[in-house]
Amino acid sequence: MKTRTIAEPYKIKMVEPIKMTTREYRVEKIREAGYNTFLLKSEDVYIDLLTDSGTSAMSDWQWSGMMLGDEAYAGSRNFYNLEKAVQEIYGFQYVVPTHQGRAAEHITSQLRIKRGQYVPMNMYFTTTREHVERAGGIFYDCIIDEAHDAQNPHPFKGNVDVRKLQKLVDEKGADAIAYLSIAPCVNMAGGQPFSMANLREVAEWAKRYDLPIIFDATRAVENAYFIQQREPGYANKSVREILREMMSYGEGMTISSKKDNLVNIGGFLATNNEHFFAKAKEMVVVFEGLHTYGGLAGRDMEAIARGIYEMVDDAYIASRVRQVHYLGNRLLNAGIPIVVPIGGHAVFLDAKRFLPHIPQEQFPAQALAAALYVDSGVRAMERGIVSAGRDPKTGENRKPKLELVRLTIPRRVYTNLHMDVVAESCMALYEERDKIRGLRMVYEPESLRFFQARFEEL
Ligand code: F0G
Numbered sequence: 066m067k068t069r070t071i072a073e074p075y076k077i078k079m080v081e082p083i084k085m086t087t088r089e090y091r092v093e094k095i096r097e098a099g100y101n102t103f104l105l106k107s108e109d110v111y112i113d114l115l116t117d118s119g120t121s122a123m124s125d126w127q128w129s130g131m132m133l134g135d136e137a138y139a140g141s142r143n144f145y146n147l148e149k150a151v152q153e154i155y156g157f158q159y160v161v162p163t164h165q166g167r168a169a170e171h172i173t174s175q176l177r178i179k180r181g182q183y184v185p186m187n188m189y190f191t192t193t194r195e196h197v198e199r200a201g202g203i204f205y206d207c208i209i210d211e212a213h214d215a216q217n218p219h220p221f222k223g224n225v226d227v228r229k230l231q232k233l234v235d236e237k238g239a240d241a242i243a244y245l246s247i248a249p250c251v252n253m254a255g256g257q258p259f260s261m262a263n264l265r266e267v268a269e270w271a272k273r274y275d276l277p278i279i280f281d282a283t284r285a286v287e288n289a290y291f292i293q294q295r296e297p298g299y300a301n302k303s304v305r306e307i308l309r310e311m312m313s314y315g316e317g318m319t320i321s322s323k324k325d326n327l328v329n330i331g332g333f334l335a336t337n338n339e340h341f342f343a344k345a346k347e348m349v350v351v352f353e354g355l356h357t358y359g360g361l362a363g364r365d366m367e368a369i370a371r372g373i374y375e376m377v378d379d380a381y382i383a384s385r386v387r388q389v390h391y392l393g394n395r396l397l398n399a400g401i402p403i404v405v406p407i408g409g410h411a412v413f414l415d416a417k418r419f420l421p422h423i424p425q426e427q428f429p430a431q432a433l434a435a436a437l438y439v440d441s442g443v444r445a446m447e448r449g450i451v452s453a454g455r456d457p458k459t460g461e462n463r464k465p466k467l468e469l470v471r472l473t474i475p476r477r478v479y480t481n482l483h484m485d486v487v488a489e490s491c492m493a494l495y496e497e498r499d500k501i502r503g504l505r506m507v508y509e510p511e512s513l514r515f516f517q518a519r520f521e522e523l
Contacts, residue, residue: 071387074380075477078125085111091439099519100435100504102444111442112483113475117410119165119323119330120475127327127371134364143366144357147333150373154305155282155312157335159342161349164360166283166321167192169334172348173279173319174200176341182243183233187225187259188212188251191452191513193281198457202243205233212254213466215404215415220295222257222406223250223288225267239274248281249288249311253448255469256284256389256408258291261299261310268314277316277338285311285318286325287409290382305377317341324410327372327476331365389474391481395488401495404469414470414491416449420501425450425468427503431520433470433494436501441490446471451506452515 086094086109098104102115113120135142148160163169170193178184180201186193187208194204207229211219225247233242247267251257271278289307292299299307312318317336322328336342346356353360361369375381386409393407402418416423416430423429430449437443449468456463472487494501508519 071384073384073477074378075124083111084108086442088439091442095435095438099508100431100522101515101518101520102434102438102446103516104519105438105444109442110438110444112479112487113444114411114472114487115444115446117324117473117475118321119328120478121323121327121329121372122475122477123327123329123368123372124375124477126375127368130367130371131364133367134362136363138358139355140357141363141366143363143370146370147366147373150370151333151335154308154373154377155285155318155335156309157312157317158337159339160333160335161342161345161356162331162333162359162361162366163349163353164332165323165330166281166319166332167196168353168360169319169321169332170196170281171199171352172345173317173334174202176344176348177279178202178243181241183237183241184243184246185225185230185233186246187223187248188253189453190248190252190281191454191515193246193248195512197246205229207233207245208251208254212251212257215255215402215413215417215467215469218405220291220406221260221263222254223248223259224263225259227266227270230267230270234274239276242274242276244277244279244316245271246281247278247315248283250284250291250409252284252410253452253465253467254408255404255413255467256287256410257406258288258295258409260296261292261307262296264311264314278314279336280312280315280318282312282318282320283324284410285320286376286382287386289377290386291409293379303377304379304382308377322369322372324476325372325376326369327376328365328368331361331369333359333369385474385476388479388481388484392472392474392484392488395484396491399488399492399495401491404467411471411473413448413467414445414472416468416470419470419495420498422499423501423503425464426462427523428506428520429503430468430470432501432504432522435504435520436494437470437490440494441486443472443487443490446473447515451518454512454514 322331402415404413453463504520
């Protein structure tokens with residue numbers, strides 16, 4: 066039987082006009098922005114695939130919940146709704162809200178890392194590693210080698226290589242490790258999931274050395290969906306059940322609610338460790354706000370609580386990931402080099418293969434993202450040498466194997482016709498790829514440089 070089309074499990078109730086601009090206009094705007102798509106004005110963008118962070122469309126149920134915000138300083142009813150949602154869906158007992166994910170990372174890193182301790186992670190994420198390093202910790206990459214190869218089709222490229230963990234313990238001792246920071250659907254690897262079998266193996270290993278797992282659960286639902294689709298034994302389980310099992314292997318989590326949780330702002334940390342919870346509550350009042358709001362309005366916490374229930378709807382999450390794959394498959398069919406397998410939140414153009422004539426020191430991914438904007442007004446993000454930053458010890462540029470441009474799909478925002486426009490723009494650029502030139506960095510901030518760095522065309 067022919068496979069039938071499955072449409073989005075929602076209809077559109079409100080629309081937001083977007084501006085179409087001319088090529089000359091965009092040439093001017095990208096130059097003014099120093100060839101950094103972070104520095105463009107949103108109103109000059111036609112289709113915004115910069116990030117899936119805080120860009121989701123909320124449902125009518127979430128919006129109506131925002132009218133029920135209890136804006137009390139202490140003990141807001143919306144905090145208790147959030148706590149209940151986290152307990153039911155993620156399975157962690159104690160919750161500390163924060164204004165977004167990096168604030169939860171800040172608190173966790175400061176409280177859990179002793180200077181000089183290692184934090185193994187399945188590949189780095191920019192803000193997570195930054196907070197580890199600010200707390201005196203040392204990032205240790207424990208992801209499988211396949212993850213660093215854009216063309217390797219491994220179905221679970223987010224997996225941890227337990228031999229790498231063992232090597233670290235053999236060399237430095239278990240006391241030299243603060244905790245394991247494990248991310249589902251690894252952002253910098255291309256949105257690649259880990260398998261439940263791998264997570265179980267990691268958890269058993271960690272138990273032997275009494276090392277806790279703290280998830281960066283930012284895109285855990287997308288990972289749960291891949292397990293359902295790809296891993297033997299999970300096809301008949303709901304995403305909700307799979308997520309719950311995943312989280313059961315951890316002591317706690319931090320999260321940016323701006324992704325899976327379907328809201329525009331927010332985050333939290335959650336844990337089953339009572340002592341850590343007490344310490345985190347002490348710290349959140351210094352940096353964020355009282356422990357029952359942590360920098361969020363009551364209405365924001367209500368929207369997160371409702372988003373947490375909506376995100377585990379099987380039809381919703383399937384449609385979300387299918388849209389990402391729709392775009393990815395169009396590019397693959399046109400012979401455009403992208404990271405495979407296609408990830409959960411984004412399609413990643415492989416700038417090394419797209420622009421083989423531009424050496425990594427001339428920022429090929431940055432140049433490609435700028436060229437894409439000029440071609441069609443589509444905004445993407447560099448995830449390569451600029452994002453990787455400098456080694457804090459040597460001051461040298463880190464040279465990641467992956468030099469990527471991320472086309473990140475916001476949740477419930479664009480239609481597949483928008484995806485067609487993006488695909489056609491990538492194809493047009495690929496035909497004319499010889500004309501794209503490298504860049505020179507003319508301004509470089511000290512930390513998280515990709516947000517504000519400026520460039521000129523060579
Ligand atoms: N962890 C992961 C895996 C993330 O992708 C992000 C944010 C954070 C933590 C930090 O959360 O932004 O709420 O402070 N990623 C965004 C992105 C910025 O575009 O990938 P935040």
